[in-house]
Every structure is written in structure tokens, then in C-alpha cells.
């Protein structure tokens with residue numbers, strides 16, 4: 200195992216120092232460490248962050264390897280500064296058995312670029328009719344702790360209650376895709392002025408908020424852990440704020456695109472802007488940003504949702520919802536929040552690692568800590584070129600946009616997965 204000496208790096212925005220990585224851990228931190236036999240990385244001007252952790256990634260394998268595989272998604276993640284990702288269950292077959300979650304977990308180990316932590320489906324086939332084998336997935340080699348029907352809402356309140364009760368026994372989490380399906384039938388975009396003008400069926404904010412309100416009450420009643428996926432409205436923020444103030448065990452994530460983009464993008468009918476939940480208004484974006492700053496929203500999660508050209512570049516109504524996110528999340532967050540490295544490390548790494556129970560991730564580089572970290576050049580400006588992304592799909596909403604920050608290197612247990620901005624395998 201090679202040892203690395205990272206010279207002159209700012210650890211989470213602190214003063215320049217050296218980091219020595221050896222045997223999978225951060226062996227030493229301090230100025231002017233001797234070179235000895237280490238490989239030296241000149242990191243002057245770079246910032247070291249704990250390796251990013253994505254609570255919400257669609258890797259599409261098994262079933263839609265034409266859109267993404269565990270290997271291609273892992274490479275995109277490492278290039279984006281990630282050392283761990285939670286792989287959503289809406290694969291084909293659905294990750295609703297111990298067998299499928301173990302398969303995804305093994306594929307992640309084989310790719311070896313990030314830790315792939317499978318999310319298990321709450322209900323069989325994501326059909327919302329009966330609970331899947333939650334206990335068997337928790338007991339499996341994949342040790343599943345987060346369960347979600349993401350892409351679908353667990354709409355039946357009795358099933359949701361049962362799921363919360365079941366996972367409470369092993370401190371599991373139900374991650375809800377909050378969308379009351381009866382209120383979003385045929386929906387194409389956010390319900391508001393823009394949808395009225397374009398004549399597209401709207402996805403009202405209340406469809407998200409009604410489920411969050413209900414599930415916060417259920418989680419409170421049961422005393423179980425609830426996580427809200429991709430929060431997108433100002434009203435949702437207030438419901439989560441109120442639930443947290445009452446002591447409900449609720450956490451929440453927001454995507455980079457909901458922190459940056461608004462529903463007026465739909466005006467050109469480019470399906471790259473079609474996503475679930477839909478892009479909302481300036482007012483929602485402002486509330487979401489504020490909620491990230493004040494901690495009501497714990498996590499920035501990508502909802503990386505790769506789709507093939509056939510599934511995405513078609514008429515708006517037929518295009519699949521979803522956007523790529525892994526390789527642009529840190530830059531979007533940096534453009535929104537500025538170089539507040541403590542905030543970025545917390546929302547992109549420490550909190551998601553804690554909520555997902557990924558020990559070894561989300562820890563600042565310090566002596567004895569596992570060497571899961573990323574080095575960022577905050578001065579770099581990068582123009583997003585879809586063809587240059589590592590994902591097998593191309594559906595980034597940021598094509599041609601110049602964004603701040605570039606991931607220079609990523610280390611997983613002391614081994615580089617990215618060096619000089621390039622994946623090592």
C-alpha cells in the first residue's frame with residue numbers, strides 16, 4: 200500500500216497543513232511533515248473535505264445498464280468527490296430482497312471506487328401493497344438501514360405506519376418520496392403561473408406537503424426515524440421545522456438542482472429540466488437555501504437519475520423525470536453557498552454519513568480517521584460538458600454552465616480513486 204503525503208492543504212477551510220495517509224487512515228496531520236518514502240501531492244491552494252456521501256443515487260443496475268451501471272455511476276461519484284453512495288431500490292428487479300441488495304453491494308465492492316450502500320424497497324416491487332422483506336435485507340451482507348420506494352410514494356398510511364414500526368427495531372430509516380399520487384395524476388411540472396401559461400398539468404406543492412405532514416405525525420406516533428427525500432417546497436421546510444421542534448425523529452435532504460433551478464426553465468420544453476419533484480419557484484429555492492444554512496435540511500443529496508437518450512430526449516410528456524448530479528453537486532453547492540467549507544462538509548458528508556450509519560465516512564481528516572477524503576481546487580472554474588461526464592447517460596441540466604470548484608483527488612481508505620482530476624480505473 201502506497202503512502203501519500205498531501206502538502207499544504209487546507210483541512211475544511213483551516214490553515215495550510217500536511218496530511219500523511221498510510222494503511223487506510225490519516226496517519227499524521229501537521230506542518231512540514233517529512234517526505235520519507237511517501238508519494239507527495241502538492242496541494243497548495245486545495246481544500247480537503249471528508250469524502251462526500253450521497254444519500255440518494257440511482258445506479259440503475261440491475262436492469263437498466265444502458266443508462267448506468269454500478270461501475271459507471273461509481274466512477275462519476277468518485278470524480279464528484281464522493282467516497283460513499285446509497286443506491287436507490289428502483290432497479291429491475293427491484294431491490295426488495297436480500298438477494299438483490301447483496302448483488303448491488305457486491306457490484307459496488309467489485310467496482311471499488313466508492314462504498315455502495317444499497318437502499319432496500321419498502322414494498323414488494325415498489326407497488327405499495329405489502330412490505331418487502333425488510334428484516335432479511337437488514338440482516339444480509341449489505342446490512343441495509345435505509346428503506347425507500349423512491350420514485351413512488353408509500354401512499355397507504357397503514358403500510359407506512361407498519362414500515363416505521365418494523366424498522367424501529369433495528370434503528371432503520373424510512374426515506375419517503377413525498378408525493379400524494381392522487382394530487383399528481385398526469386402532472387408534468389410545478390403547478391403555478393408557469394404551468395398555467397404553458398398549459399401543462401401541474402404537480403402542486405401540497406402533494407408533497409400533505410405526505411410530509413402525515414408522515415411526521417406517523418413517525419412521532421411510532422417513535423421511528425423518517426427521512427424526507429428531495430424536499431422541494433417552502434411549505435415542506437416549515438412542516439419539517441415544526442416537526443423537528445416537537446422532537447420528531449425526522450431528517451431531510453434537498454438536491455442541488457432544487458437549490459439552483461426554477462420552474463421557468465420548463466418554458467423551452469427541454470426535457471432535461473423534467474424532474475420529480477419538479478423544479479419550483481424562486482421563493483421555494485430561497486427557503487430551501489435558508490433551510491440548508493440553518494440545519495432544518497440536514498443533507499444535500501444528488502438524486503442522480505441517469506436516463507438514456509431514448510428515454511429523455513423526446514416529447515416533454517413522454518420523457519422520464521430525472522437529472523444527473525454526482526459530478527456537479529459539489530460545484531453547484533459551492534456556487535450557492537460560497538466557500539463555507541464547514542457547511543459544505545457537514546451537509547454533503549458528515550450528516551449523510553451519520554444518517555446512513557456509514558461509519559468511517561463523514562469524518563474530518565484527523566490523525567487516526569479513515570482516509571476517506573477529497574481534495575478540491577476552489578479557484579478552478581469548470582464548464583460542464585455532458586460528453587465528458589463519466590456517467591453512461593448525458594442528462595445534465597448544467598450543460599455549458601461554468602461552475603466553481605474542481606475535484607482534484609479522492610481517496611477511499613487511503614487509496615486514490617481520482618488523481619489529477621482523473622479516475623484511476
Ligand SMILES: NC(=O)N[C@@H](CC(=O)O)C(=O)O
Nearest residue numbers: 257349350474475504520521
Ligand atoms: N427523481 C426523478 O426525477 N427520477 C427518479 C425517480 C423519481 O423520483 O421519479 C428516477 O429514478 O429516475
